[in-house]
Structure formats: structure tokens, C-alpha cells
Amino acid sequence: MNGRQIISAIGGTVLSIPRSYATIVFSDSVGLGLLLLCLSMISPIIGLSGILGVVVAILFSRLIGYENWDNASGVLSFNSLLLSWAVAYYYPLSRLVAHPGELIVIIAVLAVTAQLLYIVLSHWTQSAFKMPSMSLSFSLLALVMWYYFARTGMLAGEIGGKPLLYQVQLSLPQYWEQYFVSLGSIFFSPYAISGIIIAIVLLLISRLGVGLSLLGWTLCFYLAQILGTDNANGMYYPGFNVVLAVMAVGGIFLLPGRTAAVIALLAGTLAFLLSVAANSTFYQYNDQHLMASGFQVPVFALPFNVVVLVVVYAMRFRLKAVSPVVNDTGVLHPEGALEHYLSRLKRFSRLGVPQFLLPVTGEWIISQGHHGKHTHRLDWAYAWDFEIEDGRGKRYADREDQTHDYYAFNKPVLASASGYVDRVVSHVVDNPQGSVDPQQSWGNYVSISHGYGLWTLYAHLKKDSITVKAGDYVNCAEKIGLVGNSGRSFVPHLHFQVQLGAEAGSKSKLSHLINYKVRQQDNYYEFVGSGIPGEGERVSPLVVSKDPAVLLGLQAESDLQFGVSRGSKSWTETWKVDLDFWGKMRVCSNDGTVLEFSVYNGIYNALGLTGRTNNALSAFALILSRLPYAERHDLQWKDTPSISVVFNRLIKNIILFSIPFSNPVRVSTNSKLVSYRPGTNQSHPDNVIVIQSTTEYRLSGILIKTHKGEIELDSSKGIRSIKLYKGKRLFLVAKRTADV
Numbered sequence: 001m002n003g004r005q006i007i008s009a010i011g012g013t014v015l016s017i018p019r020s021y022a023t024i025v026f027s028d029s030v031g032l033g034l035l036l037l038c039l040s041m042i043s044p045i046i047g048l049s050g051i052l053g054v055v056v057a058i059l060f061s062r063l064i065g066y067e068n069w070d071n072a073s074g075v076l077s078f079n080s081l082l083l084s085w086a087v088a089y090y091y092p093l094s095r096l097v098a099h100p101g102e103l104i105v106i107i108a109v110l111a112v113t114a115q116l117l118y119i120v121l122s123h124w125t126q127s128a129f130k131m132p133s134m135s136l137s138f139s140l141l142a143l144v145m146w147y148y149f150a151r152t153g154m155l156a157g158e159i160g161g162k163p164l165l166y167q168v169q170l171s172l173p174q175y176w177e178q179y180f181v182s183l184g185s186i187f188f189s190p191y192a193i194s195g196i197i198i199a200i201v202l203l204l205i206s207r208l209g210v211g212l213s214l215l216g217w218t219l220c221f222y223l224a225q226i227l228g229t230d231n232a233n234g235m236y237y238p239g240f241n242v243v244l245a246v247m248a249v250g251g252i253f254l255l256p257g258r259t260a261a262v263i264a265l266l267a268g269t270l271a272f273l274l275s276v277a278a279n280s281t282f283y284q285y286n287d288q289h290l291m292a293s294g295f296q297v298p299v300f301a302l303p304f305n306v307v308v309l310v311v312v313y314a315m316r317f318r319l320k321a322v323s324p325v326v327n328d329t330g331v332l333h334p335e336g337a338l339e340h341y342l343s344r345l346k347r348f349s350r351l352g353v354p355q356f357l358l359p360v361t362g363e364w365i366i367s368q369g370h371h372g373k374h375t376h377r378l379d380w381a382y383a384w385d386f387e388i389e390d391g392r393g394k395r396y397a398d399r400e401d402q403t404h405d406y407y408a409f410n411k412p413v414l415a416s417a418s419g420y421v422d423r424v425v426s427h428v429v430d431n432p433q434g435s436v437d438p439q440q441s442w443g444n445y446v447s448i449s450h451g452y453g454l455w456t457l458y459a460h461l462k463k464d465s466i467t468v469k470a471g472d473y474v475n476c477a478e479k480i481g482l483v484g485n486s487g488r489s490f491v492p493h494l495h496f497q498v499q500l501g502a503e504a505g506s507k508s509k510l511s512h513l514i515n516y517k518v519r520q521q522d523n524y525y526e527f528v529g530s531g532i533p534g535e536g537e538r539v540s541p542l543v544v545s546k547d548p549a550v551l552l553g554l555q556a557e558s559d560l561q562f563g564v565s566r567g568s569k570s571w572t573e574t575w576k577v578d579l580d581f582w583g584k585m586r587v588c589s590n591d592g593t594v595l596e597f598s599v600y601n602g603i604y605n606a607l608g609l610t611g612r613t614n615n616a617l618s619a620f621a622l623i624l625s626r627l628p629y630a631e632r633h634d635l636q637w638k639d640t641p642s643i644s645v646v647f648n649r650l651i652k653n654i655i656l657f658s659i660p661f662s663n664p665v666r667v668s669t670n671s672k673l674v675s676y677r678p679g680t681n682q683s684h685p686d687n688v689i690v691i692q693s694t695t696e697y698r699l700s701g702i703l704i705k706t707h708k709g710e711i712e713l714d715s716s717k718g719i720r721s722i723k724l725y726k727g728k729r730l731f732l733v734a735k736r737t738a739d740v
Contacts, residue, residue: 017055057111079135139305217239249308253327260660364408387408387492412483417456426463426465513530513533519538556578562736573617
């Protein structure tokens with residue numbers, strides 16, 4: 001390795017140590033990991049044993065090739081850390097003094113074993129449950145370790161009597177003392193002062209996490225009183241199993257919310273009962289060595305792992321995708337996962353409702369929509385009929401009695417999503433005008449399987465026009481046939497629906513169409529990111545004529561410079577566009593503000609903002625939370641911008657904490673795009689595009705604040721200027737320095 005690679009390897013290895021500690025509380029924060037590492041040193045023997053175990057595991061993973069040397073993640077070694085703490089906690093002090101090398105060897109062997117078992121178990125749980133194995137390898141090996149200690153007579157001596165760096169005698173109510181002891185027990189430091197420090201650290205990281213821990217402990221406290229099980233001195237396994245189960249289910253693997261809290265309480269109850277039952281069962285085990293120890297066999301984190309795996313996995317078998325939402329974002333942080341869901345998932349789709357593109361090109365009218373009065377009833381309620389209508393309201397060119405004279409006849413039909421062709425019927429003769437074929441209601445049709453139990457049906461197609469056959473794979477927007485007038489069809493049209501079976505006439509499924517335009521009376525087009533076209537609406541797909549990132553001048557490695565003024569202040573602001581390690585597009589301002597954005601299906605979306613909120617970049621993000629662009633069409637659209645774009649960090653965290661219980665704050669943006677073409681408007685230069693937006697803040701439905709903004713774009717050079725108004729006051733102006 002060269003010098004740079006050596007430095008990178010050392011840096012990755014060093015950073016992975018504190019991150020192993022942070023992983024225990026579902027975080028990857030280096031700062032948090034360092035705090036927890038320092039906290040573990042309250043008992044130097046346990047703290048040093050943890051460091052030994054995690055270092056051995058990290059070095060082993062790199063030497064054997066499970067991880068690269070520059071990998072800074074600590075996920076692979078946190079089970080080894082927990083197991084090392086457990087060994088040191090139960091290892092007799094007198095034996096340690098007499099045989100210090102024995103403890104070192106045991107920790108090293110078990111640290112490697114825990115890592116190997118974690119790798120195997122994680123592969124199994126990911127395949128079987130779509131979840132990590134969490135601390136299951138630690139729990140299983142810790143039980144084996146404890147049993148070995150008991151069989152060899154090591155547990156006959158005093159357990160937990162390790163010297164402490166400091167002791168603080170606190171006089172706390174029983175509820176709070178046992179809560180803090182339960183938190184400390186997670187780190188094999190069952191002392192109230194340790195739990196207080198952990199609670200403070202958790203509060204800095206996740207307010208929802210602390211709230212869930214208190215919810216879990218309250219459940220455990222009252223269950224213990226009802227069942228008459230008290231916290232003995234030392235580790236309180238029921239306490240931390242219940243706390244961890246409620247935190248994991250209510251805020252990590254399910255998105256935080258009221259329903260998730262109810263499921264979390266159920267999981268916590270199961271974890272408590274399993275902890276108590278397992279302790280009682282183990283204690284009754286008739287083995288003289290175990291009985292001689294005078295201690296119940298600890299359950300470690302086994303109830304937590306089993307309950308979380310079962311409960312979350314069961315949530316995946318629901319017939320309908322409803323609340324609580326399973327967290328598949330990959331973000332193991334309650335507020336972070338919730339923000340990710342609101343800003344990137346819920347913002348663009350409705351939970352559990354599949355999305356498909358329009359199956360046609362050009363402008364069409366919805367002649368019959370969902371729950372239509374003619375044929376879209378009962379099992380076929382969620383369907384659309386597409387026809388073409390001219391400006392005079394006619395659907396044919398000259399002769400109403402001639403099928404081929406209808407605008408829709410012979411027009412191409414496109415696959416609304418990729419999939420495999422399942423059924424094809426193409427021999428049915430097209431009806432003359434004024435007659436139908438009641439024997440073959442669906443006429444010629446194609447059904448395409450898209451997986452997940454979903455098919456799309458394209459019916460009443462033209463005889464012998466279908467270009468695919470059963471078994472073919474078709475790409476999204478690929479031509480599959482032509483509009484006809486076959487089956488139960490009085491006039492040429494396309495019947496389209498998403499359904500739950502391959503055969504024509506299978507039950508239809510509520511679905512959305514995405515990225516389409518609706519013509520308005522003022523000749524504007526309203527862009528709809530995801531919605532249900534209504535009867536009588538004139539719809540057309542958004543045809544992207546230019547990459548919005550190019551239109552905005554936000555290509556990777558671009559540099560933009562602005563002269564900015566806000567009141568009496570003025571400054572120069574420089575933006576740098578880059579692509580980070582994870583493939584995320586970002587605009588980075590020279591003052592530390594970072595805007596993450598995406599361009600997907602030809603639509604620009606602002607995803608999140610960090611840093612300052614009163615500069616040009618934050619104004620740009622607020623004004624332009626979304627940009628669909630279609631040349632020669634003036635568009636308007638609505639959006640619910642990312643929470644980090646519209647609020648500063650403090651208010652954002654307050655709102656994220658309140659959303660699971662109540663969400664009185666609503667923010668919406670209405671935007672309009674106007675393209676000025678040569679000679680059409682004297683107040684703007686040729687080829688200038690103007691985007692205007694109004695952002696409204698409402699509290700319990702009452703309008704409390706309005707921001708307006710305008711962005712001018714040069715169609716070939718990108719952003720020209722940015723103006724942000726707060727109320728009626730011009731708050732900020734930014735101009736590209738080339739235009740100043």
C-alpha cells in the first residue's frame with residue numbers, strides 16, 4: 001500500500017472502534033461512540049475488556065477479508081464488544097488477579113467467534129426476515145459462556161464486584177432508579193449514574209428514542225409490580241430487554257407513530273414475559289453447579305432479539321400496506337427515518353398504492369374514470385377509458401359512423417411499466433359503429449405481469465395489432481398494440497386498469513398514474529406527480545425535453561457564483577455541485593450549506609438541506625422544491641417540500657418529535673413555470689424561463705405565514721437570479737455574477 005492507502009486504512013480502523021459502541025444504540029455517530037467508550041470505563045476491567053474484544057474483532061475481520069482496511073463501519077464487531085463486556089462482568093475478580101492471561105485469551109477467542117456467528121446469522125435473518133440479526137450472536141454465545149463459567153465453578157465467587165473509577169450514591173424514586181439501571185445494563189454498567197449519562201446522550205441524538213425508552217420502561221415497571229418480579233441487585237435483564245424492544249419496534253424497524261407505539265408496547269410485553277419465563281425456566285434447571293452459583297441464568301438480550309424479529313417480520317405479511325409503516329429506508333434513527341420517509345417516500349406516493357405511467361402518448365380525455373356510471377363498477381371500479389377529443393369537443397374527424405374516422409383509433413398503446421406478457425387475445429373483429437360484441441366483452445387485450453401480484457390490462461385493442469406474445473418481456477413505454485373498437489366498445493377507446501389477476505375481468509386494484517399533465521382552462525398544464533385522473537380531464541404524459549439539472553446549470557462539478565444581498569448585507573456566494581460517495585447529488589455552498597437533490601424520471605426534487613437558512617442556496621431550495629420541465633408547455637404544480645428545506649434545525653426536530661402523535665403544521669408550495677420564447681414578451685429577454693412559487697405555512701389549518709419567490713433561468717446557461725419575499729417584503733436577492 002502507498003502512503004495514502006495506509007493513512008486511509010488506519011483512519012478506517014480507528015473510526016470503526018467508536019462506531020461499534022454507537023451501533024449498540026442504533027447509531028453510527030463517532031462522537032456518541034467515544035462518549036459510550038468513556039462511559040464503559042467506569043469499571044476499568046469491563047471497559048478495557050470491551051476495547052480488547054472490539055479491536056480483536058476489527059483486526060480479524062480485516063486480516064481474513066470480511067472488511068476492507070479503510071472501512072469505518074463498526075457493525076461487524078459490536079456483538080464482540082457486548083460479549084467481551086459480559087465475560088468481564090461475570091469473570092471472578094479473584095481469578096482475574098491470579099490468572100490475568102486467561103481472561104485475555106477467553107475474550108479474544110469469543111470476540112472472533114461472535115463475529116463469525118454474526119456474519120452467518122445476519123445472512124440467514126436477511127434472507128428469512130429481511131432484517132439484520134442485531135445482537136443475536138452475542139446473546140447465544142453469552143449463554144454458552146455463562147454456562148461454561150457455572151460448570152467450571154467460576155461463578156461461586158462474587159460477581160460484579162469489579163473496582164469502579166467512581167461511585168455516586170443517588171437517592172432516586174424507585175421508578176427512576178430502576179429506569180437508569182436498566183439503561184446502564186445495556187452496557188454492563190448497572191448503575192444509576194451510568195444510566196443517567198446514557199439517557200442524556202440518547203436525548204442529544206434522538207428525542208423520540210428517549211421517549212420510547214421511557215414508554216418501554218413504564219410498561220416494564222408496572223408489569224413487574226403486577227407480576228411481583230422485582231429488580232435484583234446488578235443487571236436487570238427484563239428492564240433493558242423491554243426498553244430495547246420498544247425502541248427498536250416503535251422507532252427503528254417501524255416508522256414512529258401512534259400505531260407503531262401500540263405494536264411496540266405489545267412487543268415490550270412479550271419481551272418482558274419471555275425474560276421472566278426464561279429466567280424462571282433456567283433457574284429451575286437441576287444442575288448442582290448452577291444452583292451452587294446462587295444466581296439465575298441471565299437471558300442477556302435473547303428476548304429482545306426474538307421478539308423484534310417475530311413482530312417486525314409479521315408486519316410484512318399484512319394484506320394492505322397501512323400504518324405502521326415498516327422502515328425499509330436503511331436509516332436506523334427514529335427522526336432520520338421519519339424525515340427520510342416524509343421527504344422522499346410519502347411525498348411522492350401514497351402508502352400501498354402502486355404507480356404506473358400513462359399507457360398512451362399525446363393528449364387524451366378520460367371519458368370514464370373510477371366508479372364510472374357505465375361499466376366501471378364493482379370489481380372494475382378502478383379503471384380508466386381513454387379517448388381523444390379535439391378543441392371543438394368532437395372525437396372523430398368527419399364521420400361519426402366510421403370507426404377509422406375516430407381520433408383514438410389506430411393510436412399506439414404503451415406498456416405502463418416493465419413486466420412479462422401474461423395473456424394476449426388478438427383475433428376479435430373491431431365493431432362497426434353502433435354495435436358491440438357482448439360475447440367477448442374485453443375484445444382484444446394484453447395483460448402484463450409486474451410481480452407482487454399486480455397485472456395491467458389493456459383492452460378493446462385493434463384486431464391483429466398486438467406486437468407482443470405471452471412470455472415476452474416488455475420495457476416501460478414499449479409499444480404493445482393499437483387502440484381499436486373490439487368487444488364491448490361502442491366507440492374506439494382504450495380501457496386500462498391495474499388488476500389482481502392475469503385474466504381479463506380480474507378484480508381491479510386502486511392505483512395511481514404518475515408524471516402526467518392535466519390541461520387547465522387557462523391553457524396552463526397542471527403537473528401531477530402521482531394521482532388519479534378524473535373523468536373529463538385532458539391528460540398527457542410529461543415528455544422531458546431537457547434534463548432539469550442541465551436546465552438549472554447543476555451538472556456535476558459545476559461552479560456557480562452569486563452576488564447576494566439581504567437588507568443592508570451583501571456577499572458573494574459560491575456553489576459547487578458534486579456527487580458524494582453514496583451517489584447523491586449535492587449543491588455545496590461556500591458557507592457550509594448543503595442541498596441534496598435528485599433528478600428522477602426527468603423531474604428535479606430538493607430532498608434535504610443542512611446548514612444556514614438565510615442564504616441564496618436555502619432560498620433556492622425553498623422556492624424550487626420541485627421542477628418538472630416540458631418545452632413549449634407552461635406548467636403549474638403543487639408540492640409538500642422537505643421538512644429540512646422549510647424549517648431550521650430546532651423547529652424541524654420539534655416537528656419530527658410531534659409528528660408521531662399530532663401534526664398540526666402543514667406546509668405546501670404552489671409553483672408555476674412560464675417559458676418566454678422569442679418575440680412573445682418584451683419584459684423578459686428571449687429564451688428566459690421564470691419559475692414563481694408561493695409557500696404557505698398553516699397551523700391547525702390556519703394560514704400563519706407566506707413566502708413567495710421567483711427564479712429566472714436562461715434556457716442554455718442555467719440560473720440567472722433568485723428573489724425571495726417573506727410576506728410582502730423582499731427578503732433576499734441573488735444574481736449570477738456574470739449578470740451583475
